[in-house]
Amino acid sequence: MNAAEPFVHEGPDWPGLRIVATTRTGGVSTGPYASFNLGAHVGDAPEAVAANRARLRALLPSGPLWLEQVHGTRVADADRETDPAPADAAVTRTPGRVLAIMTADCLPVVIAAPGAGVLAVAHAGWRGLAAGVLENAVAAMAVAPDTDLRAWIGPAIGPAAFEVGDEVRAAFARMAEPPAQAFVPTGGRDAAGAPKWRADLPALAEQRLRAAGVATVVRSNLCTVAGNDRFYSYRKEGVTGRFATLAWLAS
Structure with a gap:
């Protein structure tokens, strides 16, 4: 990838694997979707989304498997499903098969077993995370208990x-008891008087991944809300686009 391409961050340099995250620059969308929106479900002009996806496709070894994400826990088999039912994760053992997760605050998580030649990605908002989407993704990889499993948590709130x-x-x-500091009270309360919290989704995801047998967890530490305008953020903007985290096994 070079500087003219619409990627801001590459994941860990793990053997036999590529991980990249797109930014909101480098495309043709306008208004609140400017400019490299990849989401076809957010109100952007269909022709703009199609043009952005076509540009992305030209940079990849295959067309991404675009999921219909519903904040659930289903894992699609990318080697069998070309037009999968709604799913929030996918798994592949095929080199060059590009898996994609679209987000605008939720966690994009890449899980790999480099030695076993298997890869999964997951979309983990708080609902899917609490319901077990990461555990389901690990289970779908079907690797032996002693397999070297690694995960990368991409840009998110x-x-x-x-x-x-x-x-x-x-x-x-x-x-399970959340890790220390995963929930910090804000001092505020909702209309019913219940306390409000600041939640650390990456920490909660790391807890779930390690409990599922993932020994290495790397966080991007890139926030979609604070300190930068490189990513779309639904929490910050409301009407906005979606960026993608993409991963594939090298040929």
Whole structure:
């Protein structure tokens, strides 16, 4: 990838794997979607999205598997499903098969077993994360318990920007005690008097990944809300586009 291409950040340099994240620059969309919006479901002109996706496709070894993400836990088999039912994760063992997750604050997570030649990606908003989308993605990889599993958490809303209600903390507390500082009280309360929290989604994801057997977890530490305008952010903008995190096994 070179500086003229619409990528801002590459994931870890792991053997046999490529991971990239697009930015909001380098495309043809206008208005709140300017300019490299890849989301066909957010109100942007279809022809602009198609042009942006065509430019992206020209830079990749294959067309990305675009998922219909629904904040659920289903994992699509990218080696069998060319037009998958709604899913929030995908898995492949095919070199050059590009997996894609679109986000604008939620976590894009890439999970790889470089030695076993298997790759998964997952879209993890707080609902999907609490419901087990990452655990399902790891299970779909079907690797032996001692396999070297690694994960990269891409650009997403950071803990300083993600204010949530008490129902979010409760959703995670039902499964396991959240890691220290994953929920920090803001001092505010909602209309019903329940406390509000600042939630650390990357920390919660790392907890779930490690519990599922992922030994190496690397965070991008790029926040979609605070400190930069390189990414789309639904929390900050409301009407906005979507950027993509893409990964594939090298040939």
